[in-house]
Amino acid sequence: MDVHPFIAALRSDRAPQRQAQAAMDAARLAWREEPGASEAMEDLRRYGAGAPIEACATLESIFTAGDEASRLMGLLSEHFCAAIVANPIGHPPFRNGFDGNAASILLARSGRAQLMIQSRDPGRFDIATYAFSDAVRYDAVLAGKATARLVHASQLTGRALRFSTQKLDLAGGGRFAVDLATEALVVDEVERRLVTLRLLREDAEPQPSRVHDADTGALLHRSAARIASSRREAIVALLGRMGRADAAPQMAQIALGGEDSSLRWQALRECIALDTSCGFTALTTIARRGDDPLCANAGALRAQLLETHPELLELEASQCPV
Numbered sequence: 001m002d003v004h005p006f007i008a009a010l011r012s013d014r015a016p017q018r019q020a021q022a023a024m025d026a027a028r029l030a031w032r033e034e035p036g037a038s039e040a041m042e043d044l045r046r047y048g049a050g051a052p053i054e055a056c057a058t059l060e061s062i063f064t065a066g067d068e069a070s071r072l073m074g075l076l077s078e079h080f081c082a083a084i085v086a087n088p089i090g091h092p093p094f095r096n097g098f099d100g101n102a103a104s105i106l107l108a109r110s111g112r113a114q115l116m117i118q119s120r121d122p123g124r125f126d127i128a129t130y131a132f133s134d135a136v137r138y139d140a141v142l143a144g145k146a147t148a149r150l151v152h153a154s155q156l157t158g159r160a161l162r163f164s165t166q167k168l169d170l171a172g173g174g175r176f177a178v179d180l181a182t183e184a185l186v187v188d189e190v191e192r193r194l195v196t197l198r199l200l201r202e203d204a205e206p207q208p209s210r211v212h213d214a215d216t217g218a219l220l221h222r223s224a225a226r227i228a229s230s231r232r233e234a235i236v237a238l239l240g241r242m243g244r245a246d247a248a249p250q251m252a253q254i255a256l257g258g259e260d261s262s263l264r265w266q267a268l269r270e271c272i273a274l275d276t277s278c279g280f281t282a283l284t285t286i287a288r289r290g291d292d293p294l295c296a297n298a299g300a301l302r303a304q305l306l307e308t309h310p311e312l313l314e315l316e317a318s319q320c321p322v
Contacts, residue, residue, distance in 0.1 A: 209224075252278050
């Protein structure tokens, strides 16, 4: 493999790389000192702490009307383009991701609020599911052209939803507010790359996010709303796949605790699979707690298991609550 001499030199001398990253951070700080940017960051702090958007004048102006969003993002581009020209190996100091169609850059985060840039490449997209979470989102379209739908959800039966849709044309200058608990903004087709500045704030006590089938409204999947809970949920699932029966008592403690419902349910399922006695005892305890949010689900699962495995009745009678 051919390696450019300049890149190869970095293996023995890291100074140019450190200098490039220092220049990237200087560009970030310089942008934050621009008129409007520092006020936006202060507003983000207040908004992330729970203040209404109406009490954050700069943020409100960015996401409601005018060209403030484009002006601030133009200044951001100017600062970083100049820094990258002078430091080609520099990397902008923002978390970012790309899935092949969509890219995101996290500009800032404070408390429960995030400010990010998102882009989507041209193409048609088949939407088979709609996702909902306990959060509010504001979008300011900076550039591009796309067709989308605002999906409104209402309860149908049980955990299934009924949907109604409103067609939207997305283009530069567009502004949208979405209550993600009952609404989903889905992009069906992008004609020109769509670039959006987005403000997101989750609720103080968010319930697990939900994914529903777009055709039937049936609930397909639930996942923890918080990153920390989601990480622990993944760890619990991994321990289950590894067959770590020694972790069952700790999983039972998580299931019986007062943490995120999605994490508790995952821990309960894995505990039952790893250690039937420990898991079924925890399941029965939860099913008997009338004020537990998992009471109904636990009761239904307990009844299902007893119908399939009646011998569990003897186990239940011989065990003390966990």
